Amino acid sequence: MDTAIQELGATPLRALVFLTALTFAPAIIMSTTAFLRIVLVLGFTRNALSLQQMPPNQVLIGLALFLTYFVMAGTIDQIYSEAVDPYLQGDIDERVMIERASGPIKKFMLEQTGDSELALMVNLSKVPVVGADDIPMRVVVPAFITSELRVAFSIGFLLFIPFLVIDIAIAALLNALGMIMLPPTVVALPFKIMIFVLGNGWSLVVGSVVRSFGGPS
Secondary structure, eight states, X not given: OHHHHHHHHHHHHHHHHHXXXXXXXXXXXXXXXXXXXXXXXXXXXXXXXXXXXXXOHHHHHHHHHHHHHHHTHHHHHHHIIIIIHHHHTTSSOHHHHHHHHHHHHHHHHHHHSOHHHHHHHHHHHTOOOSSGGGSOHHHHHHHHHHHHHHHHHXXXXXXXHHHHHHHHHHHHHHHHTTOTTSOHHHHHHHHHHXXXXXXXXXXXXXXXXXXTTTSOO
């Protein structure tokens, strides 16, 4: 009887914890998955083309989400089989589920985190570390985010170079023709789009960013 009452009282608390976790789900997805690098690279591509709202943010975010699932399919399947499915079957509780789910995520983040970023966060945290398993998530996550920002900005720099050359060429041509009042970006925009489409640019960008993770996990 007492056990049943305790379980009944714990139900609202579990629901509260679950709803709270849902509110943090977007931040968790952005901070611990491949989504961060992918959405940044897609954003850099749009800015390099000098397009403000095309494709719209919803399209870029949707593409980034599906590419994230593509890259992390193996990790997601492992989390479901080792943590989510046993929890739904009632074999484990929430604490064990979180511990099991954090394992594959932590492994993925460590594989993508640069040594310099990881060493920096370990040094700042002053946590004694013997091996990778000893590094807590509070150290791995900021190191992973910092590393993802570095990689994404490096890819973005490479994306801007060819479009910058087009802008410079158009600006020099307009200056030679004496059309100094005409903004070069207005004239360069259709040429950028044409070259990007003819070069199958979106496939190249998507392929490059997926291969930067070493392929699907």
